[in-house]
Amino acid sequence: MITRFNHQLNKTLPEESWKKLLASGIQNLHELASFLNLDANALLPEGTQQRDLEAGFMTRIPLPYASRIKKGDLHDPLLRQVLPSLYEQQSATGFVADPLDEAHFNPINGLLHKYASRALLVASSACPVHCRYCFRRHFGYTDNNPGKERWAQVFDYLRADTGINEAILSGGDPLSAPDSHLAWMAEQLASIPHIRRLRIHTRFPVVIPQRVNAELLDWLQALSLQKVVVLHINHPAEIDGQVIHALNRLKAANVTLLNQSVLLKGVNDSAEVLAELSEALFAAGVLPYYLHLTDKVANTAHFDIQEAEALTIFGQLQALLPGFLVPKLVREIPNRASKTIIATEIGGAYS
Numbered sequence: 521m522i523t524r525f526n527h528q529l530n531k532t533l534p535e536e537s538w539k540k541l542l543a544s545g546i547q548n549l550h551e552l553a554s555f556l557n558l559d560a561n562a563l564l565p566e567g568t569q570q571r572d573l574e575a576g577f578m579t580r581i582p583l584p585y586a587s588r589i590k591k592g593d594l595h596d597p598l599l600r601q602v603l604p605s606l607y608e609q610q611s612a613t614g615f616v617a618d619p620l621d622e623a624h625f626n627p628i629n630g631l632l633h634k635y636a637s638r639a640l641l642v643a644s645s646a647c648p649v650h651c652r653y654c655f656r657r658h659f660g661y662t663d664n665n666p667g668k669e670r671w672a673q674v675f676d677y678l679r680a681d682t683g684i685n686e687a688i689l690s691g692g693d694p695l696s697a698p699d700s701h702l703a704w705m706a707e708q709l710a711s712i713p714h715i716r717r718l719r720i721h722t723r724f725p726v727v728i729p730q731r732v733n734a735e736l737l738d739w740l741q742a743l744s745l746q747k748v749v750v751l752h753i754n755h756p757a758e759i760d761g762q763v764i765h766a767l768n769r770l771k772a773a774n775v776t777l778l779n780q781s782v783l784l785k786g787v788n789d790s791a792e793v794l795a796e797l798s799e800a801l802f803a804a805g806v807l808p809y810y811l812h813l814t815d816k817v818a819n820t821a822h823f824d825i826q827e828a829e830a831l832t833i834f835g836q837l838q839a840l841l842p843g844f845l846v847p848k849l850v851r852e853i854p855n856r857a858s859k860t861i862i863a864t865e866i867g868g869a870y871s
């Protein structure tokens with residue numbers, strides 16, 4: 521009943537509306553300043569060009585997301601995630617283009633296979649939002665944008681490795697791809713006997729909730745695989761009524777909802793904010809999955825939180841939440857069999 525109701529509601533939305541929202545996102549800092557009632561000089565110091573700040577990674581802020589930024593507040597945690605700044609120009613020791621050594625786990629264009637049971641498919645190189653802390657901002661996306669013939673190679677690879685039981689659609693943001701293409705990919709994956717689950721890592725339901733439309737829900741609902749959507753939400757203020765509505769629709773299509781966050785200086789580096797995030801997620805039917813420490817990616821050092829500080833915040837967070845709302849604190853260390861859980865060693869006895 522609920523599904524049908526949502527479905528009908530959805531049909532009333534113009535099919536192309538998410539594409540219009542995608543195309544009309546804010547890309548100009550003067551426009552952003554006037555949208556937020558801020559002085560343009562505060563975003564773009566006099567004498568600097570916008571491209572000087574962007575370090576090769578263009579500004580891109582969809583309007584549904586921009587509308588949740590507090591007007592007149594230069595330190596808003598949502599604004600900080602998307603606003604290019606001079607800090608991106610500072611070179612920092614140890615921060616490099618490919619800290620995860622991903623170029624080595626790229627057996628075929630479009631595929632990253634690092635962990636035995638699951639493989640990651642780069643379903644689209646585009647993103648609806650450009651997060652300034654993005655760990656893939658230097659990724660060779662143009663090489664990872666294969667057409668259907670190249671995908672056939674990816675599916676052959678997956679078919680040949682019976683140890684893989686989960687396919688992860690990632691990117692970029694995989695929901696940037698058209699539903700016809702995603703539905704085709706999902707069908708191909710479902711035809712591989714040892715694949716049980718389809719996981720989608722996306723920021724779309726948060727930054728453009730209108731992306732969760734009838735076309736997307738139709739192929740998801742029809743799919744025989746179990747479905748997991750991992751959202752990327754870093755701050756409770758990113759969740760509004762429209763986002764909750766989109767998440768409800770995904771749940772009604774039998775999708776399990778999880779969230780991963782990145783611990784970011786000046787955004788969510790406080791136990792109170794993270795606890796509020798977990799509570800807001802659970803209220804929206806989402807379970808916290810990971811809290812990532814940042815990767816050492818060039819141009820993002822100003823977001824970095826040291827491990828010792830992260831552990832202090834994490835300890836305080838645990839005291840505020842039931843265990844099931846505490847995300848796992850992890851970091852990615854190249855050439856390991858999984859993400860690495862960061863924990864305090866008891867009394868330092870094992871160090």
Ligand SMILES: *Cc1c(COP(=O)(O)O)cnc(C)c1O
Nearest residue numbers: 632633634635638639640688859
């Ligand atoms: C992070 C990642 C995964 C998923 O890891 P989980 O711990 O299962 O969430 C899979 N493949 C690649 C290449 C990854 O970077």
Ligand code: SF4
Nearest residue numbers: 647650651654692723
């Ligand atoms: S949505 Fe993800 S991949 Fe895209 S810019 Fe943001 S962090 Fe990077």
